[in-house]
Amino acid sequence: MTSFNTLFxxxxxxxxxxxxxxxxxxxxxxxxxxxxxxxxxxxxPEFVNGKDTSSVNVIVAFLAVFAVMMLITSxxxxxVYWIISSIKNEKINRSQTWRLIPVTDTKFLLSNFGTAFLxxxxxxxxxxxxxxxxxxxxxxDQDVRKxxxxxxxxxxxxxxxxxxGSLLLIIFIGYAWYAIVSLxxxxxxxxxxxxxxxxxxxxxxxxxVIVIIAIIWILGHAVTIIFSVLGKFSPFMVNSQDIxxxxxxxxxxxxxxxxxxxxxxxxxxxxxxxxx
Amino acid sequence: xxxxxxxxxxxxxxxxxxxxxxxxxxxxxxxxxxxRKLALELTVNVNTVQRALxxxxxxxILYTKRGEGNFVTEDTQLLAETKQSLINNELEQFxxxxxxxxxxxxxxxxxxxxxxxxxxxxxx
Amino acid sequence: MNDLLTVKDVSYKKNQKxxxxxxxxxxxxxxxxALLGENGAGKTTLMRIIAGVAKNYKGEINIExxxxxxERKAKLSFTDGLTGFSDSTxxxxxVKFYATIFEDFDENEFDELRQFMKLDPxxxxxxxxRGMREKLIxxxxxxxxxxxxxxxxxxxGIDAMAxxxxxxxxxxWKDEKATxxxxxxxxxxxxxxxxxxVIVKDHTxxxxxxxxxxxxxxxxxxxxYESFYADEDDE
Numbered sequence: 001m002t003s004f005n006t007l008f009x010x011x012x013x014x015x016x017x018x019x020x021x022x023x024x025x026x027x028x029x030x031x032x033x034x035x036x037x038x039x040x041x042x043x044x045p046e047f048v049n050g051k052d053t054s055s056v057n058v059i060v061a062f063l064a065v066f067a068v069m070m071l072i073t074s075x076x077x078x079x080v081y082w083i084i085s086s087i088k089n090e091k092i093n094r095s096q097t098w099r100l101i102p103v104t105d106t107k108f109l110l111s112n113f114g115t116a117f118l119x120x121x122x123x124x125x126x127x128x129x130x131x132x133x134x135x136x137x138x139x140x141d142q143d144v145r146k147x148x149x150x151x152x153x154x155x156x157x158x159x160x161x162x163x164x165g166s167l168l169l170i171i172f173i174g175y176a177w178y179a180i181v182s183l184x185x186x187x188x189x190x191x192x193x194x195x196x197x198x199x200x201x202x203x204x205x206x207x208x209v210i211v212i213i214a215i216i217w218i219l220g221h222a223v224t225i226i227f228s229v230l231g232k233f234s235p236f237m238v239n240s241q242d243i244x245x246x247x248x249x250x251x252x253x254x255x256x257x258x259x260x261x262x263x264x265x266x267x268x269x270x271x272x273x274x275x276x
Numbered sequence: 277x278x279x280x281x282x283x284x285x286x287x288x289x290x291x292x293x294x295x296x297x298x299x300x301x302x303x304x305x306x307x308x309x310x311x312r313k314l315a316l317e318l319t320v321n322v323n324t325v326q327r328a329l330x331x332x333x334x335x336x337i338l339y340t341k342r343g344e345g346n347f348v349t350e351d352t353q354l355l356a357e358t359k360q361s362l363i364n365n366e367l368e369q370f371x372x373x374x375x376x377x378x379x380x381x382x383x384x385x386x387x388x389x390x391x392x393x394x395x396x397x398x399x400x
Numbered sequence: 401m402n403d404l405l406t407v408k409d410v411s412y413k414k415n416q417k418x419x420x421x422x423x424x425x426x427x428x429x430x431x432x433x434a435l436l437g438e439n440g441a442g443k444t445t446l447m448r449i450i451a452g453v454a455k456n457y458k459g460e461i462n463i464e465x466x467x468x469x470x471e472r473k474a475k476l477s478f479t480d481g482l483t484g485f486s487d488s489t490x491x492x493x494x495v496k497f498y499a500t501i502f503e504d505f506d507e508n509e510f511d512e513l514r515q516f517m518k519l520d521p522x523x524x525x526x527x528x529x530r531g532m533r534e535k536l537i538x539x540x541x542x543x544x545x546x547x548x549x550x551x552x553x554x555x556x557g558i559d560a561m562a563x564x565x566x567x568x569x570x571x572x573w574k575d576e577k578a579t580x581x582x583x584x585x586x587x588x589x590x591x592x593x594x595x596x597x598v599i600v601k602d603h604t605x606x607x608x609x610x611x612x613x614x615x616x617x618x619x620x621x622x623x624x625y626e627s628f629y630a631d632e633d634d635e
Contacts, residue, residue: 097482100478104470194415196416283615312572321594
């Protein structure tokens with residue numbers, strides 16, 4: 001039997017290939033935009049800090065503009081990877097090469113979701129590091145250092161709590177996305193394989209559309225039910241704001257678990273690997 | 277070597293090895309090729325070669341040295357008998373075929389003599 | 401001898417169409433067995449069910465005590481079309497995938513097989529001819545130390561030399577205890593190799609006989625196989 005770790009590492013490696021590709025394209029595009037900006041812009045680059053304007057070194061300015069470009073393009077790049085990783089997930093779910101690996105369907109699915117999510121974060125880290133590193137030379141400028149020194153950040157315990165909560169919420173919502181995409185794919189595939197008539201493209205398409213609409217409708221109702229039940233149940237006795245926050249996190253957690261269980265059931269009982 | 281697909285393969289492997297021995301390609305006391313090598317040479321299953329070799333072992337034509345492989349027996353009398361039985365087989369086939377052509381057993385010797393004489397003349 | 405594979409009362413439908421019905425099959429260890437039947441008879445489906453990649457079937461599969469799909473997958477090695485890899489993947493990358501994923505994958509053995517098949521590890525999948533691709537698939541399949549090898553039509557559309565290589569690799573690399581099930585719709589090319597023959601027809605396993613038993617009746621394997629389709633030609 002193949003261990004979960006082995007499978008997870010392998011899937012991560014496989015998926016990180018597209019992360020690197022997207023990151024390189026993004027960096028190249030940002031570089032092009034920066035160059036275009038410098039060529040079409042006139043005069044020496046200037047930075048405005050309050051009333052002071054100060055000329056800075058061309059290379060430092062160039063890198064700073066590049067960092068900004070990376071930040072802007074990261075929204076597009078992240079969105080593209082969001083879509084690519086979802087497609088890749090569903091391809092793996094139906095690939096015989098992958099499905100022949102001796103692991104349980106539960107481990108298989110969790111590894112697939114987990115690696116999609118982790119590679120997504122990996123892309124975010126790559127972008128963040130690039131932006132920070134290209135901004136570092138700015139510290140050589142005294143005014144910049146002064147500005148940073150003045151901006152004092154005070155984080156209270158509550159702020160930390162809120163940040164942690166938001167992080168959890170983001171993770172659960174992100175996971176929910178992959179789980180729902182799989183639900184749509186696996187459920188429609190199960191139904192297509194069950195119904196007579198089989199593999200005509202038009203037929204498959206019609207069924208997929210119907211199933212997707214039906215599932216979204218059901219999900220809408222399920223969410224209302226889950227959330228209204230959990231809404232009455234408040235395990236965290238702090239103050240009212242915290243309760244709302246904690247409950248929302250709990251609601252998404254339950255939602256994720258339920259969808260994952262359905263996905264596992266579909267993968268285990270109905271959805272075959274594609275014949276090759 | 278090509279096998280007839282309507283006779284059990286292990287029997288044909290035995291025949292093949294008998295022939296090799298009778299033709300002197302494998303001599304008394306000589307090690308015969310390994311099972312895998314034979315299997316590869318004849319494009320057959322290793323199991324099938326083993327079955328054939330086992331039979332030949334029990335007949336005494338081959339003997340096994342542990343860890344070394346199979347060897348042709350050094351019992352020259354047995355080898356001579358084996359050769360004789362192969363020759364007999366050939367002759368039996370020959371006689372049967374001649375009978376199909378309508379040549380009776382009494383005419384066989386003269387037919388063969390005539391043939392050999394003609395053959396000899398042509399070569400001179 | 402102990403049964404290596406037991407297929408019990410397996411039925412399978414897809415799109416409400418019957419593909420297999422009440423299939424029963426037992427294989428001993430150490431055999432080379434042909435799974436014969438026309439195209440579309442259900443040979444591939446049967447292999448996919450045994451391998452645990454076809455779902456929603458009725459009945460039971462047992463490979464040396466393993467009945468759960470994941471456990472079965474660990475005990476068998478199935479020829480996979482390598483569709484999980486993009487065309488630009490190099491052979492050595494495919495090998496790396498197999499070596500990390502499958503505990504029983506032996507890289508030294510793969511190297512021997514690769515040299516025997518004359519495959520260049522730097523070649524990309526897109527550069528391989530049909531025969532080379534098939535040889536790679538066989539090399540990958542045999543490099544695992546499994547109890548059961550399922551070869552799904554390994555001779556489809558390849559030239560005589562590649563066929564010879566694959567047949568020789570079966571002879572050379574087959575483990576004594578391992579059983580190989582080879583599906584084909586044509587038996588001549590492998591008949592001298594076979595221990596047993598399984599005929600798939602009319603959605604089920606119609607017959608299962610030893611090759612020597614068939615030859616004992618002075619019939620060739622091919623004649624035996626064709627006799628199952630004889631009445632259809634008369635129509």
